[in-house]
Amino acid sequence: MEEMSLLKVERVSKSFGGNRVLKEVSFTLEKGEILGIVGPNGSGKTTLLNVLTGIVRQDSGSVLFMGRRIDRLKPHQRARMGMGRTFQITRLFSNLTVLENVIIPMHYGGGGADERKAEEILKMVGLFELKDRKAGNLSLAQRKRLELARAISVEPKVLLLDEVFAGLNPVSVREILELLKKIHSETGVAMVLVEHVLKALFQITKRVIVLSEGRIIYEGDPEGMAKSEEVVKAYLGERYEAPRGQRS
Numbered sequence: 001m002e003e004m005s006l007l008k009v010e011r012v013s014k015s016f017g018g019n020r021v022l023k024e025v026s027f028t029l030e031k032g033e034i035l036g037i038v039g040p041n042g043s044g045k046t047t048l049l050n051v052l053t054g055i056v057r058q059d060s061g062s063v064l065f066m067g068r069r070i071d072r073l074k075p076h077q078r079a080r081m082g083m084g085r086t087f088q089i090t091r092l093f094s095n096l097t098v099l100e101n102v103i104i105p106m107h108y109g110g111g112g113a114d115e116r117k118a119e120e121i122l123k124m125v126g127l128f129e130l131k132d133r134k135a136g137n138l139s140l141a142q143r144k145r146l147e148l149a150r151a152i153s154v155e156p157k158v159l160l161l162d163e164v165f166a167g168l169n170p171v172s173v174r175e176i177l178e179l180l181k182k183i184h185s186e187t188g189v190a191m192v193l194v195e196h197v198l199k200a201l202f203q204i205t206k207r208v209i210v211l212s213e214g215r216i217i218y219e220g221d222p223e224g225m226a227k228s229e230e231v232v233k234a235y236l237g238e239r240y241e242a243p244r245g246q247r248s
């Protein structure tokens with residue numbers, strides 16, 4: 001039997017008013033796979049994640065998760081099926097402790113709140129020592145770690161990450177990159193990374209999709225992406241630095 005894709009997006013379109021933000025977007029994600037989604041600001045990346053998680057309803061097209069159509073399910077139903085996400089702007093409870101911030105999604109995720117397990121997850125993301133601190137007092141890099149802890153606390157099958165490296169200094173980018181690799185190897189969770197920090201992205205995935213004005217203009221490996229005239233014109237321009245080893 002042919003194994004089904006974990007996620008299958010078929011010809012998804014979405015307009016806000018007259019603004020066509022997604023135009024027949026189709027792609028698949030396999031179990032345990034890591035996929036990068038890049039593209040200029042306003043190209044529809046966050047909207048695509050919102051369609052996948054149910055925050056935004058598409059106008060047409062379908063989304064299948066583990067072979068089941070999910071595009072009419074509510075966000076919390078999709079979360080319970082195994083869709084986890086982090087946000088471009090972190091959404092933590094700043095007056096609650098680090099530990100409480102992990103316990104809450106576990107409670108609502110249906111698996112029940114388990115303090116021991118929450119502590120294990122905090123160890124994994126390197127925040128255990130800070131478990132009693134208020135989330136509002138964390139640095140940006142620590143908040144990103146906590147967002148990841150919250151997302152994996154419900155044992156998702158896929159993690160959707162919106163610009164997890166944004167705003168971080170190079171040292172923190174490397175640390176979060178290592179953390180993502182560790183989460184991936186220890187849990188096998190599939191990941192979709194919407195990302196601008198290409199250098200870091202290309203160290204964790206060999207498959208990228210480029211969105212431009214709501215349309216997929218490239219799908220493939222980073223090397224091919226850099227060679228695509230359309231991608232260079234729409235996105236990379238002159239600020240692009242070729243992946244290591246690719247520079248002539």
Ligand SMILES: Nc1ncnc2c1ncn2[C@@H]1O[C@H](COP(=O)(O)OP(=O)(O)O)[C@@H](O)[C@H]1O
Pocket residue numbers: 016019021039040041042043044045046047048
């Ligand atoms: N809820 C919304 N209502 C109206 N317009 C929106 C909404 N969300 C996004 N848009 C518009 O959709 C376009 C794509 O936005 P977005 O998906 O955030 O792009 P990206 O994440 O690639 O920067 C933008 O023009 C944005 O203004």
Ligand SMILES: [Mg+2]
Pocket residue numbers: 045046047088
């Ligand atoms: Mg965005």
